[in-house]
Amino acid sequence: MFRQFRDSVAVALTEALESLELPSADLGIEEPPEDLPATLASSVAFRLAGEMGAAPPQVAQTVADAIDPDGVDYLSAVDTQGPYVNFHTNDAYLADTLETAQADSYGRLEDQKTSVVVEHTSANPTGPVHVGRARNPIVGDAVANLLDFAGYDVDRHYYVNDAGRQMAVFTWAYETFDETALEDEPARDRVEYDLVRYYRKGNHFLENAEPAEVEAAEAEITSILQGLEAGDEAAYERVGTVVDQVLGGMKDCLARLPAAFDEFVKETRFMRDGSTTAVADRLKESEYAVYEEDAWQLDLSAHGFEKNLVFLRSDETSLYTTRDLAHHEWKFDNYDRAVTVLGEDHKLQAGQLQAALEILGNDTDRLDDVIYSYVNLPEGKMSTRRGTGVMLDDLLDESIDRAREEVESRLDDRIRNDDLDADDIDRIAHQVGIGAVRYDIVSKQPTKAITFEWDRALDFEAQSAPYVQYVHARCCGILDEADTMPELGAIDPAALSDPAAIDLLRTIARFPAVVEAAADEHKPHIVATYTREFAEAFNGFYRECPVLSADDPAVRDARLALVSASKHTVANALSIIGVAAPDSM
RNA sequence: GGGCGUGUGGCCUAGCGGAUCAGGGCGAGGGGUUCCUAACCCCUCGAUCGCGGGUUCGAAUCCCGUCACGCCCGCCA
Structure with a gap:
């Protein structure tokens, strides 16, 4: 009933001010301190004092006198305390609250007739979920629940980064190393704890092996990436074998919170359907596109970003952000609004993404970010690759x-x-x-x-x-x-x-x-x-x-x-x- | 170097222009249960809201400067 009361007070106050021929742009309606009996108060008198040439308390009294509580929903009386105009509720306010709250769904707001996709977590499927990024599913799930309860039609998405270098490294390592070459037993009997050992082994190898061996490995990793870019079915399958297993384990972990998703959206999807290429082509046509050092870039200086955003590598392959552009246009096609929950380390990327989306002609007012800081250990950051962190x-x-x-x-x-x-x-x-x-x-x-x-x-x-x-x-x-x-x-x-x-x-x-x-x-x-x-x-x-x-x-x-x-x-x-x-x- | 974020009693945290609003909690000290679950409640101790200016009738809240910490500034994601 509070919302209704607030609305009716706003109307009554506006009418009172208009009848006094006073400006009503800023009503100054607020909640008074707890120990006062009033439910709402207004501080308009402060601002009107100069105009009326009277002290705030007097102005408050004049305004209060101009309001007739009769006929105003839930309002029993208006009085003043010093410079404040106070609004008191009547018996119906409490009676209606008691009655309305008998419903199981109490608090759920009216249908907003708006669809919104909440993307959260979206952690790369490289291994077990650690506490460093646990804020994402917990905050993300709550944001989704909140919007749902507030009357929005909500879908929850997990964007799967399955086309990046990390997954190519993981795929190569998974195919290359034998289980006997792995040092430790899985920390837990679930698939992502098993497979992450290959990922760590692979990264360790790339950092420490002989240059010739590393070169050979890099060639294999590159070929996987190029296979994905070329739409090579075999490459998708190879990467998919690793991604789907690890993701399955992570899903089980997140389900414990519980955080569930309506859809896991793979970024390779936007490579396979051609939309990433189409986005790149459109960007090339834009007035902000520049071709420098053999790569297509976007000059975002007019949007407040110092450095150019490369959207096509010199070998014509796409970058994460390019794919994410196609992803977001897909969101705009299917939803009225899009909310993304992401770590502060992605903030710059999110800003560039938004600028690029505008250049592509999208209304980015439909997009909102929820930014969170990572959870760190007293001794530093958590890392899946290095195996540091609390799971x-x-x-x-x-x-x-x-x-x-x-x-x-x-x-x-x-x-x-x-x-x-x-x-x-x-x-x-x-x-x-x-x-x-x-x-x-x-x-x-x-x-x-x-x-x-x-x-x-x-x-x-x-x-x-x-x-x-x-x-x-x-x-x-x-x-x-x-x-x-x-x-x-x-x-x-x-x-x-x-x-x-x-x-x-x-x-x-x-x-x-x-x-x-x-x-x-x-x-x-x-x-x-x-x-x-x-x-x-x-x-x-x-x-x-x-x-x-x-x-x-x-x-x-x-x-x-x-x-x-x-x-x-x-x-x-x-x-x-x-x-x-x-x-x- | 630049950008963004954070800075509230020993510790964690709410408030982010308005009324004895500096609120909770932990910790410390002291009380409460023949009665719907004491994972509860009550009392006491403790902060000029990082620091310095400014704007305002009014600033923890806005602006400027400054310091500390975090994040970012890749043809990575």
Whole structure:
């Protein structure tokens, strides 16, 4: 109801200002500090003071007097406090919130009639997913969930870089070396842990072998790349053998988060269908194209980039960005909007891509990037090639193990006699363990650098996933024990008179606005912050207001409805950030 | 050298022009459970928001400068 209230206040305030013949371009509507009773406030008086030749508090009073609360949705009264005009909600605001939030889908926004493709992760299929890039699937999945919940028609894509030099090296190494030549056993019984050993072996060979041997290897690698460029079916198959296996393993790892994709889009697709060549041809025709040092380049100085972007090598083969151009035009053909989640190291490339897309005549306003910083180890960067780094699988395992210990240590002093069995313990360990990892990452602004430390990443204390998950479990516990749910029509919202209950209901009322703001800015961490605020509000209510043992049946029913609304709110907020909502824990 | 990003109490973090807004959390110290799960709650200690200027009625928030850290500046991806 918060969004509706905000809209109606904006209209009322605009009309009031117009009636006073004052400018209404900047309404200055904001949320007042927590300890004030008003739901919304306006700071227009500051800006109008000069124009009216009066002090801000007086201006505020004049404006407030010009608004008649009657007929304005959810508005009960307008008053002032110093220079601020404050807007208070009426009973219907809370009553409608309580009723609306009874729906499982509470918070989901209206259909935006817009399709959007969210591309995330897109890690080269060279080996196991490590924590350094784990931010990508976690943030990416949350962004996709968020847009979906905000009413967009979302597809999730993983762009597979299967045409680059790295994959050619990998393919050559896989075909060349015998398993007996590999030094270590796979770190884990899954295909990408097995095959990455060939990749590392190959890279090691190229860096250390005799020049003649390296030259021969390079010739083979080049022939693979040229085969791909020439549309040679055998080359696709050779590379595909490696790519599909490794990708399959990575997919299994990502599924643990869980992060799932609607489509894995291979870049070779845009070589095979001729669109990459077509893009290059069109670029050649553009006014920004230059042919220097035997290679076709784009002069992007007018777009703010110092150096030229090479889009065709001297041997006529395409580069990553050229293929990505064809890829993005394909996105534009099939979707209204495109969001890409990518590491800060790709930022320059993304900017060049966007400039080139504009040169090709695309409307790049349809494209948005979400940039995140890599997670580094205290001793430096993680690297698949060098085999340094913490694997996401290991992080998840460790987190689940610690969560399991936590559950087991709590079993003895559980008050609730719901007899958790082995399956429950396993379920809770997974929900909490994986939830904690995701929450830790999704709750921070992605642009902030993170240095990975086990204990910090696996903290189950307050302001973490379990803190919020526990609120959901409490809701379920109460609803479970209440034999019947009251009829919607039988609920009297007025029975919720305690400050803690009203505070909770007001927090619930804000949820759709939080979803809207987070989706508009592609910032799932806003939802994570909200879950924490929500949990605090709920815990306050839980402490102050007994539900099942409430003496007055009307109070009990109203509180029960509030718990139900709370459950939907927290469950949906958690689902957006990809954290499981346990029924018990 | 240039570009982009980050800089909030011992540590992590929210806020990113508006009201005693410097908010949470961890850590430290002290309390709370015959009552819907104490992975909870309450209290105390602790920050002039990297530093210096400027704009503004008002700046952690905007501008300029400066320092520190990260990322990038390939006919790699």
